[in-house]
Amino acid sequence: MGQSDGPRGTQGAGSGLPSGRSTRCIALIGPFLSGKTTLLDAILARTGGVARAGRVADKSTVGDGSPEARAHGMSVQLNIADAEFLGDSFTFIDCPGSIEFQHEGALALTACDAAVVVSEPDPKRVPALQVILKQLEDRGIPHILFLNKIDACETPIRDIVPALQPASTKPLVLRQIPIWENGVATGFIDLALERAFLFRKDAPSEMVEIKPNDLSREKEARFHMLEQLADYDDTLMEQLLSDVAPDKELVFSDLVREFSDGLICPVLLGSAERGHGILRLLKALRHEVPFVESTAQRLGVDGAKSAAYVLKTLHTGHGGKLSIARVLSGDVPDGATVTGGEAVEERVAGVFGLKGEETLKKAAARAGDLVALGRLDGVKTGDTISAEKGGVAAIAAPDVPEPVLVSGIGLKDRKDEVKLSAALGKLVDEDPSLVVEHAGETHQVLLKGQGEMHLRVAFERLARKYGVVVERRKRQVPYKETIRKPIEIRGRHKKQSGGHGQFGDVLIDIAPLPRGSGFTFNDTITGGVVPKQFIPSVEIGVSDYMKTGPLGFPVVDVAVTLKDGSFHTVDSSDMAFRQAGRLAMSEGMPKCQPVLLEPVMAVDIAVPSEATARVNGMISQRRGQILGFDARPGWPGWDVVSAHIPDSEIEDLIVELRSATTGVGTYTASFHHLAELTGRLADQVLASHREAAE
Numbered sequence: 008m009g010q011s012d013g014p015r016g017t018q019g020a021g022s023g024l025p026s027g028r029s030t031r032c033i034a035l036i037g038p039f040l041s042g043k044t045t046l047l048d049a050i051l052a053r054t055g056g057v058a059r060a061g062r063v064a065d066k067s068t069v070g071d072g073s074p075e076a077r078a079h080g081m082s083v084q085l086n087i088a089d090a091e092f093l094g095d096s097f098t099f100i101d102c103p104g105s106i107e108f109q110h111e112g113a114l115a116l117t118a119c120d121a122a123v124v125v126s127e128p129d130p131k132r133v134p135a136l137q138v139i140l141k142q143l144e145d146r147g148i149p150h151i152l153f154l155n156k157i158d159a160c161e162t163p164i165r166d167i168v169p170a171l172q173p174a175s176t177k178p179l180v181l182r183q184i185p186i187w188e189n190g191v192a193t194g195f196i197d198l199a200l201e202r203a204f205l206f207r208k209d210a211p212s213e214m215v216e217i218k219p220n221d222l223s224r225e226k227e228a229r230f231h232m233l234e235q236l237a238d239y240d241d242t243l244m245e246q247l248l249s250d251v252a253p254d255k256e257l258v259f260s261d262l263v264r265e266f267s268d269g270l271i272c273p274v275l276l277g278s279a280e281r282g283h284g285i286l287r288l289l290k291a292l293r294h295e296v297p298f299v300e301s302t303a304q305r306l307g308v309d310g311a312k313s314a315a316y317v318l319k320t321l322h323t324g325h326g327g328k329l330s331i332a333r334v335l336s337g338d339v340p341d342g343a344t345v346t347g348g349e350a351v352e353e354r355v356a357g358v359f360g361l362k363g364e365e366t367l368k369k370a371a372a373r374a375g376d377l378v379a380l381g382r383l384d385g386v387k388t389g390d391t392i393s394a395e396k397g398g399v400a401a402i403a404a405p406d407v408p409e410p411v412l413v414s415g416i417g418l419k420d421r422k423d424e425v426k427l428s429a430a431l432g433k434l435v436d437e438d439p440s441l442v443v444e445h446a447g448e449t450h451q452v453l454l455k456g457q458g459e460m461h462l463r464v465a466f467e468r469l470a471r472k473y474g475v476v477v478e479r480r481k482r483q484v485p486y487k488e489t490i491r492k493p494i495e496i497r498g499r500h501k502k503q504s505g506g507h508g509q510f511g512d513v514l515i516d517i518a519p520l521p522r523g524s525g526f527t528f529n530d531t532i533t534g535g536v537v538p539k540q541f542i543p544s545v546e547i548g549v550s551d552y553m554k555t556g557p558l559g560f561p562v563v564d565v566a567v568t569l570k571d572g573s574f575h576t577v578d579s580s581d582m583a584f585r586q587a588g589r590l591a592m593s594e595g596m597p598k599c600q601p602v603l604l605e606p607v608m609a610v611d612i613a614v615p616s617e618a619t620a621r622v623n624g625m626i627s628q629r630r631g632q633i634l635g636f637d638a639r640p641g642w643p644g645w646d647v648v649s650a651h652i653p654d655s656e657i658e659d660l661i662v663e664l665r666s667a668t669t670g671v672g673t674y675t676a677s678f679h680h681l682a683e684l685t686g687r688l689a690d691q692v693l694a695s696h697r698e699a700a701e
Contacts, residue, residue: 029299029375030089030096032333033292036112036143037125038135039104039670042155044070044082046125046279047101052209053285054090056362060209060282069362070101074471075464083464085111085319087331087361087377092289098377106138106670107458110440111319113142113405114388117306118316118333118377121296122150123288124272125279128160128167134615134671136174140272141642142405144176147305149266149297151273153288157185157192158206158278165228168274173644178235180271182262183287184228186221195276196221197287198229199258209282236261239270259294267297299375303335306402313337313394315372316402317347320388321379322433322472326366329359329379330386335402339380339394340371346398347383348390357381388439407439409675410455411661414462415480423475427452430473434465441465448561449483458661484655485606486692487681488556489564490599493518498591500583510578511587513537513545514571517595520564522681526553530569537572541584545569548588557597559696563604563681567592603689606654609679611647612664613639614672619646621667629656651679655692 035043045060048068052060061067066077070086086101100119102112116122122143126132143150152171154160160167168181185192186203194205196217203221204212217225233253237244240261246253265271275291277284300310308314319331332339339345341358359366359379372378386392389404418427431443431454442455456462462479469475495516502509520527528546530537537545549567556562572587610631612622619636626633631652639645652660657676664672684692 028095029373030098030377031121031292031296031298031375032098032100032119032302032377033296034100034102034112034116034119034122034148035125036102036116036122036139037104037153037155038127038132038139039081039106041104041125041127041132042279043101043104043125044068044086046123046153046155046285047086047088047099049279049282049285050090050099050289051088053282053289054092056088056090062280075467078467079460079464081105081460083108083460085115085331089360089362092293095293096375097292100377105458105460106135106665106673107456107461109138110405110408110457111438114439115318116142116146116148117402117404118302118318118335119148120299120302121292122148123292124150124152125155126152126171127156128154128162128164128171130167130170131669133171133174134669136171137642137644138671140175140177144269146405147269149269151266151275151288151291152179153284154274154276155279157276158281158283160185160192161190164276175272176643177270177272178238179274180232180235180262181228181274182232182291183274183276183284184224185276186218192276192278195284195287196225196228198225198232199255199262201225201229204287206278206281206283211286212283233258235271236265239265263295266295267301299333299335303374306335307400308335308402309399310336312399313339314399314402315339315345315380315392317383317386317388317390317392320386320436322437324472326357327382328384328436329366329381330383330388330392331361331377331379332372332392333377334372334374336374337394338371338373339378339392341369343394345380345383345386345392345394346396347386347392348401349385350398351385353383353385353392355380355383387436408457408673410440410442410457411673412458412462413453413455413482413658414466415482416452416454417478417480419476419478426473427469427475427477430469430475433473434468438465446483446485448485451480451483453482458665482658484692486560486684486696487563487604487606488558488560488601489522489562489604489681490517490519490596490601492600494595494599495570496591496595496598498587498589498594500586500590502583503578508575508578509580509583509586510575511541511545511580511583511585512573513569513584513587513591515545515549515588515591515595516566516568516570517592517599518566518568519599520566522564524564524566526550526563527566528569529566532569532572536574537569537584538574538579541574541579541581542569544581544584545572545588548585548590549592551585552589552592552596557601558603558693559700560603562596603684603692604681605684605692606678607651607680607682608654608657608676610650610652610657610660610674610676612650612672612674613642613645613647614664614668616644616646618668618672619648622648622664622672625660625663625667626650626652629653629660631656652676653682653684654678 048060082103183195186194315332393399553562634649636648
């Protein structure tokens with residue numbers, strides 16, 4: 008557990024495993040702009056995988072190699088690279104930090120052995136950290152908190168860690184304290200080793216003696232760390248109470264056990280950009296992260312059978328479909344027949360290691376490996392695949408978050424419709440948090456996602472990868488209309504043009520119904536004035552008209568009763584009475600005081616408690632009705648505000664919500680009821696509708 012370098016490892020997918028142990032898979036996860044991609048490059052530089060670490064600002068990192076990531080200066084999909092350190096092999100998965108792309112990370116975490124949560128040492132990060140730490144805690148994934156950019160920290164670490172503690176239900180156990188010089192962190196003291204180290208840029212830290220003026224800080228911080236560990240170890244607790252100096256081996260074994268059991272969250276310090284603290288982090292991962300067997304057990308995988316979890320799907324121009332999978336038990340050789348979701352059987356057409364955007368051919372994947380498997384067309388993200396006949400029990404994939412932003416899709420060239428459909432299918436295959444919907448009422452194709460940047464990147468990928476350039480269009484709100492007063496009206500369809508004519512005559516009553524009643528059709532015909540066989544045709548004619556009322560929208564909450572009529576023995580027909588029913592509606596409905604109806608949604612908004620007052624203001628500004636708020640179950644320091652908000656006012660709610668909550672607020676919405684819309688707003692809707700129809 009010492010800090011000496013030992014032999015430098017070599018990085019590369021497909022490298023041998025001198026130790027004979029399986030590759031461990033580590034997720035790098037954390038809030039947006041915390042430095043995860045920079046940390047990945049720093050790890051690769053320290054382990055010999057790259058000659059020198061790249062910089063996000065220079066667009067030279069191994070991760071974020073896609074044009075979209077480069078253009079926006081942020082991770083928009085998983086970055087994967089293998090590394091070897093002191094004979095042990097690791098696969099690192101750099102997960103996007105923006106909440107709009109976090110489902111990528113959630114899927115990857117399922118099959119990871121541990122996670123490094125990267126965060127700046129800033130109490131303002133608590134809400135974003137809480138979102139990340141909660142999913143790790145709920146899923147039992149061991150995790151370390153790496154406080155990045157420590158060289159720029161101006162607040163004492165003894166104040167930072169308690170300020171961040173509300174983000175975690177597990178104790179944040181500080182493993183190091185910084186060495187300060189003129190207000191700058193120049194090194195750290197390892198509390199378990201009781202040794203001091205000075206940072207050296209892009210080089211291993213230098214071990215030095217602990218200065219006398221740092222000894223009291225070190226002893227106080229170490230005792231606090233031991234107290235936290237002793238909460239889960241009676242022997243250590245007895246030694247502390249008896250003022251017996253605990254054996255270092257006991258301290259290290261407690262750190263390993265309590266971390267791997269998910270009882271604590273160790274806290275390490277460093278600066279990824281300067282390469283500080285990377286070696287200490289790698290050593291902690293090497294000694295403390297459990298192997299794939301523990302992960303398989305956590306996921307309920309039968310270790311005697313072959314099983315792999317598909318955490319990502321990619322469609323490539325040269326290699327076709329690639330399924331990124333972590334092998335949890337057994338082997339998956341090239342050419343093997345595997346059983347996937349819904350018992351589909353597929354043949355593996357290539358096994359590839361991954362390094363950023365590169366793929367490297369492998370003969371087989373064994374337990375612990377994270378690889379790309381070629382051309383498993385019937386396998387999707389979240390599936391469990393197996394080389395066993397009949398497959399194995401499926402691993403539970405995380406729930407897909409509900410979409411919070413919607414955009415209409417417009418084609419410049421209708422000839423691209425088939426091409427668009429195929430491209431959207433691949434887009435959703437790659438990213439299950441995108442949803443494509445064909446809105447029947449408004450006849451729009453809609454793309455739904457997790458935010459503005461999420462949708463923007465999706466449209467950019469459509470153009471770049473699939474050659475489909477589309478126009479983003481405003482989603483049309485599915486307005487309806489109804490009536491306020493009843494009327495009795497006659498509709499007569501009479502036409503003579505040689506031979507048999509057409510004749511249908513009906514008297515109908517049109518009346519409003521209570522909101523939410525829909526549409527009803529009845530008849531009170533007596534004496535056969537309208538033959539029974541023609542009555543259904545009248546209903547069809549009425550229903551035809553209901554699709555577009557006098558205001559231009561579908562009609563709801565109306566009752567129509569056929570009361571009287573007449574027929575001709577020769578000229579009456581189904582079509583004639585259908586036309587008569589439609590004529591009666593078209594003449595009567597405009598006289599029934601038609602009124603516009605707008606959909607109102609039941610919305611639950613989840614935010615940190617300090618943002619609740621601002622959310623209440625947003626709801627009021629959007630013509631919403633606040634129903635109340637309550638504590639968010641299982642989320643200390645969060646509220647859920649319930650409200651009714653018109654559908655037309657929700658379009659950009661997520662943008663304002665994220666702005667007010669440092670990017671963590673979210674909501675769910677479902678249709679609740681229709682409400683009358685009158686006055687200036689109704690006039691604007693009708694004018695816009697008429698303009699679009701012209």
